[in-house]
């Protein structure tokens with residue numbers, strides 16, 4: 001059997017191991033990680049190849065799953081054809097798909113395979129946010145997410161020199177000069193710029209979010225759902241050395257990681273809180289736990305495990321957290337609500353219900369909208385326009 005022939009067999013074996021869980025396990029990425037790590041014969045190139053093929057399967061599951069039982073070789077061929085062309089997939093794709101046309105758009109792929117492109121998102125989501133079913137958004141939802149960095153230093157020339165030494169290419173964003181897209185497959189965590197805290201990995205859309213609300217330097221802010229601190233670090237940098245961020249999360253382990261990142265970045269104005277937040281702040285960010293429907297291209301399994309019932313449960317929790325942490329905003333202070341979801345019930349509906357119950361808060365205009373049009377509740381950052389994950393942000397003020 002040829003090398004590619006045996007790679008195809010291995011790929012199908014891995015798929016069979018994952019199949020019982022891919023419509024029910026929220027932790028599928030960890031399961032994939034363990035599965036690939038367990039295969040002792042694999043080198044890093046094998047792992048990257050199979051990872052790409054598995055993620056392609058999850059992105060295009062409704063087009064691939066039906067062939068898996070009937071005609072596994074065809075399922076493997078469809079997957080290879082749909083997979084991104086990378087240094088690790090090139091030879092595999094070339095051998096398996098030589099007799100199929102090279103196409104670049106989702107519409108052409110759908111036509112050739114006689115598949116329905118809208119079936120690649122869960123049908124029930126149409127009620128949550130129909131705009132994601134528009135052809136350009138569907139295309140973006142099926143794409144591989146690019147790697148974005150947020151520079152955390154004024155010495156951008158130093159980071160560029162470090163990248164040059166490593167032979168890495170990058171492109172600064174036209175929207176935000178401190179956001180750099182990495183071109184090609186590289187592990188930036190191995191760079192000295194990363195070790196020195198001069199950069200963090202953060203999707204461009206996530207970086208735009210705080211820019212939309214216009215954070216004034218010098219304030220004292222609470223990041224109430226800080227996680228490991230992606231946005232806390234950005235907030236601390238926007239506030240500057242005269243400002244301060246207190247970071248809270250229900251998961252103490254996440255705050256330990258946040259502290260390590262703050263130390264690496266020499267961010268003296270970012271402090272994890274060990275107690276439930278008290279007192280008043282100039283600004284409060286509630287980056288709420290959500291369904292993650294804005295991150296489907298990065299975590300495609302979420303399309304198949306998320307249910308309308310989960311969205312309802314998240315919306316209830318978001319409502320509770322927004323009310324709880326709004327109490328920490330001083331009179332005249334800012335309240336920012338954000339999610340990485342595109343679901344109406346987790347976004348505008350949460351804000352509208354909050355405003356109806358808290359007359360002391362009002363919507364404030366955005367500082368920048370990056371081409372998106374705000375509704376009366378907030379701003380939705382759809383993926384296609386700037387090739388980002390999807391986000392929602394609302395900017396409120398206590399009267």
Ligand SMILES: C[S@@+](CC[C@H](N)C(=O)[O-])C[C@H]1O[C@@H](n2cnc3c(N)ncnc32)[C@H](O)[C@@H]1O
Nearest residue numbers: 224225226227229230231249250251287288289
């Ligand atoms: C969307 S994530 C935050 C991501 C983070 N802000 C970032 O930029 O990387 C939501 C976070 O809310 C936290 N969370 C869930 N329930 C919470 C609660 N009751 N109080 C505070 N944080 C909570 C979760 O642990 C999770 O880290």
